[in-house]
Amino acid sequence: MPFYSTEEAAKILHIAPEVLTRKCRNGEITFKRSGRKYLFSDADINNYISSGGVGEI
Numbered sequence: 001m002p003f004y005s006t007e008e009a010a011k012i013l014h015i016a017p018e019v020l021t022r023k024c025r026n027g028e029i030t031f032k033r034s035g036r037k038y039l040f041s042d043a044d045i046n047n048y049i050s051s052g053g054v055g056e057i
């Protein structure tokens with residue numbers, strides 16, 4: 001299962017990476033951590049979009 005970086009996931013969701021990081025901290029989108037990095041699976045991104053988030057795949 002591939003994982004996307006914050007920058008890659010933000011591009012998919014059509015939002016700034018800083019906004020995506022804030023949504024992670026607020027619990028608005030699920031993610032995995034690798035050290036200090038946020039990582040996002042296809043399921044994380046699709047769940048966020050399905051729950052009324054922004055963007056499209």
